[in-house]
Amino acid sequence: MMVRSIYLYAVMLVTLVMMIGGSVSAIMNISDYFVPTPYYESYSNFLSMHQHNVNEGFSEEMTEEELRNRYESERSDHLQMQKSYAANGFFKSLAWVFIPLPVFLISLNQLRKNKPAS
Numbered sequence: 001m002m003v004r005s006i007y008l009y010a011v012m013l014v015t016l017v018m019m020i021g022g023s024v025s026a027i028m029n030i031s032d033y034f035v036p037t038p039y040y041e042s043y044s045n046f047l048s049m050h051q052h053n054v055n056e057g058f059s060e061e062m063t064e065e066e067l068r069n070r071y072e073s074e075r076s077d078h079l080q081m082q083k084s085y086a087a088n089g090f091f092k093s094l095a096w097v098f099i100p101l102p103v104f105l106i107s108l109n110q111l112r113k114n115k116p117a118s
Helices: 002-034 043-056 064-098 100-114
Strands: none
Touching: 002 064, 002 100, 043 064, 064 100
8 A cells, every 4th residue: 555655646746747847838929929039040041142152153233122022022031931830839738738647637636535633
């Protein structure tokens, strides 16, 4: 009976740690969704990289408006991708909360059943 109780407490500890980790990860992913990682490349760096690619023959010459539109498009794509990663990570984190939860509750129920009446 003592070994069984120790085993159930160990199972509860492990599942509780898993749920706490999943909860922390879920909260971090929610914050990443609402405040995504910024796009770090400045427009001037984007222009100089494009000019370098044109000089090397990797890219064609573009107008200022086309370059500005492409920069804004890459920037918005980056932000959208960051939000998608955060949403995906949030649902993965929820799995770390809800999958161990039944195991935790079953172990808790077993401990309560086996507890001698005082």
